[in-house]
Amino acid sequence: MARWNRYVVGADSLGRSAVLSTEPDPSSVQSKEGYYWRATLWATEEMPPDNSIEGDRSVGIARREPAPGGMLYRALEIPPDRADVEEHKSELTALNKQVEQKYAPTEADLARHPSMHRTDTLDCITCVIGEIYLVTDVDEVKMVPGDSVVIRGTNHAWSNRSDRPALLVGTMIDATQA
Template sequence: MTKTEARLRRVAIGETAEGRPCVARDDAVAPIETPLMPEAKFFSLWGADAMPSVPNDGAAPDFHAWFPPAGGFRFELIELPPQGVGQDAKAPTPEEMKQALKETEALLPGLIRTMDPRRPGMHRTDTIDMIYVTEGASLLVLDTGEEIAMGTGDSVVLNGQPHAWRNPHEAPCRLLTISLGVKRAG
């Protein structure tokens, strides 16, 4: 699939000064791809770092980090490739890994600091994540090692727990995600 084919259409409806609905934007969202996670695609569809108010003109709120701060939100689609797809047979050199981490941080700010360096893919965020599997299947892996099979039409709500996603299947898996930034107690 080429990057052009992977684009998703995004339509945002706003309101004019006269109170009439209007199409504020109708555009394509290209995937974010990083060498640290070959063949994975991250689509940032919408988000804000603070709760917006309505009515508004439908302009895209300004935000920079992949995960929202407390009071913010993100709307994303993540495509997980089958395990092993796009990965070289040899392990990266320390310099290659350093460069991949740097590129990933530039493309998906804040993602790396949520990761457990001892357990690839395991991460913890200060968010409530509402996830719906739109296509394919994968495993949700909890910090305890428990694996939960998730398939098309399944949903899960994560309340800030450490977790990872694995796709041992032959086809990609797409996860539609809404993340609400929250404060972690204690």
């Protein structure tokens, strides 16, 4: 999996804009070779975000969803789907436990795709590299670089049917559900 740079710009000690950080904190990266690589690039625990809070706000973020009232900004690299569907399900089930997945996928969800999941968030995601299928309960859409999706707290999955990794970048914002 590729490793991507992240630049954080803020005020230096003299109040001038400056690059304060150039890469994600290692504790904000989660990966399983052949299954996923993701980095939390930034996080907040409040809305609107408070830019006066010092330090790297992405440090140690491992959960899938943002804190209540917060936001996560992430990069997600997804390799081609695994040929062994049961192994794919098993690895992603383990990931769901690790990231404190709030809603466990049903057997019907997993039959649709091993990565099917749902969060209580508003997700705004753009395909940056490669191609990937956005899978919903009833639809599939092939996304290519420049395509974006807004996911409003519903089931979805990512299926990479190509022979190259795909990179998605997006923001997850805590949201209320009906």
